[in-house]
Amino acid sequence: MKKNNLTLGEFIIENQKHYKSTSGEFSRLISSIKLAAKIVNYKVNKAGLVDILGDAGDTNIQGEDQQKLDVYANDVFMQTLINREIVCGIASEEEDDYVTIKGKHETNENKYVVLMDPLDGSSNIDVNVSVGTIFSIYKRVTPTGTPVDKIDFLQRGNQQVAAGYVVYGTSTMLVLTSGSGVNGFTLNPAIGSFYLSHPNMKFPENGTIYSINEGNYVHFPQGVKDYLKYCQEEKENRPYTSRYIGSLVSDFHRNMIKGGIYIYPTSTKNPKGKLRLLYECNPMAFLAEQANGKASDGYVRILDIKPTELHQRVPFFCGSKSMVKKLEEFMAKYPKDANY
Ligand SMILES: O=P(O)(O)OC[C@H]1O[C@](O)(COP(=O)(O)O)[C@@H](O)[C@@H]1O
Ligand SMILES: [Mg+2]
Numbered sequence: 001m002k003k004n005n006l007t008l009g010e011f012i013i014e015n016q017k018h019y020k021s022t023s024g025e026f027s028r029l030i031s032s033i034k035l036a037a038k039i040v041n042y043k044v045n046k047a048g049l050v051d052i053l054g055d056a057g058d059t060n061i062q063g064e065d066q067q068k069l070d071v072y073a074n075d076v077f078m079q080t081l082i083n084r085e086i087v088c089g090i091a092s093e094e095e096d097d098y099v100t101i102k103g104k105h106e107t108n109e110n111k112y113v114v115l116m117d118p119l120d121g122s123s124n125i126d127v128n129v130s131v132g133t134i135f136s137i138y139k140r141v142t143p144t145g146t147p148v149d150k151i152d153f154l155q156r157g158n159q160q161v162a163a164g165y166v167v168y169g170t171s172t173m174l175v176l177t178s179g180s181g182v183n184g185f186t187l188n189p190a191i192g193s194f195y196l197s198h199p200n201m202k203f204p205e206n207g208t209i210y211s212i213n214e215g216n217y218v219h220f221p222q223g224v225k226d227y228l229k230y231c232q233e234e235k236e237n238r239p240y241t242s243r244y245i246g247s248l249v250s251d252f253h254r255n256m257i258k259g260g261i262y263i264y265p266t267s268t269k270n271p272k273g274k275l276r277l278l279y280e281c282n283p284m285a286f287l288a289e290q291a292n293g294k295a296s297d298g299y300v301r302i303l304d305i306k307p308t309e310l311h312q313r314v315p316f317f318c319g320s321k322s323m324v325k326k327l328e329e330f331m332a333k334y335p336k337d338a339n340y
């Protein structure tokens with residue numbers, strides 16, 4: 001597949017067969033996400049010059065201090081999707097509950113729901129380090145024309161129609177899958193279009209980078225501690241390299257290109273893990289598997305976990321297949337409660 005000559009819109013039209021949509025509804029949905037990403041990107045790039053840094057002075061349902069850019073990004077993605085009336089509902093890290101979009105005819109005819117983390121890596125905003133947006137798309141399970149229900153959002157990750165992220169980094173990229181591989185599109189800011197720059201992205205089977213917040217070491221499950229000892233011993237192609245950006249999207253993106261594993265286990269501070277299943281782990285797990293990688297909670301495939309709550313957290317181990325498998329071997333040596 002050639003690169004640099006297809007825009008994201010052209011790519012979707014050319015690959016219509018993969019983007020399970022006849023009415024063009026799906027491509028309009030992606031076009032809305034693309035538009036919102038460009039608006040947020042513009043603000044991210046001016047962060048030091050406009051009043052968009054620091055705390056928003058409020059906390060979200062997770063009990064986290066919302067950063068101004070968290071709130072701004074949430075508003076932009078929400079408003080873009082609502083105004084263009086393409087989805088029937090949205091769930092967001094920054095919204096207490098899901099939001100129903102009835103449309104002008106109050107008919108709930110649209111068939112897609114979107115779940116999102118509008119700004120991932122919030123701790124990086126004020127220090128000029130890359131951040132991202134994560135999104136996950138499902139077809140609703142309730143009949144069109146009927147009210148949207150929580151069950152439309154509590155679907156297993158293996159039911160996703162599409163998933164992707166935007167990384168606002170040295171360049172701004174949108175990385176997308178709809179179940180037929182992963183493709184990366186880079187924004188040309190001079191033109192305002194995303195161009196296919198990373199066709200058919202794949203995790204290297206193995207890698208030598210591990211990404212984890214080792215500040216929480218004392219609270220890690222024994223299986224994770226043993227795996228870190230394995231990574232750091234001088235044997236074979238080890239010690240590995242430790243790289244941790246503090247933004248899931250950025251760590252994931254680097255690991256997908258270079259090979260590596262991202263680990264956010266349980267800890268005393270986060271007994272269920274920190275990352276949210278619905279709008280962080282599931283979309284990133286879908287992308288990982290579509291790129292020949294692997295994603296589990298240490299025992300179970302992330303995409304098979306049955307969600308029970310919108311903001312539920314799970315332990316998250318994701319990246320090069322051999323590295324995730326090796327970590328699972330260490331986890332399996334202990335009874336689950338010793339690890340969780
Ligand atoms: O600071 P910690 O505890 O290591 O957590 C960092 C992780 O938390 C996150 O920032 C959570 O995402 P949000 O910023 O969207 O809340 C991840 O992007 C990142 O990998
Ligand atoms: Mg996040």
Ligand SMILES: [Mg+2]
Binds near residue numbers: 070093117120121122
């Ligand atoms: Mg966030």
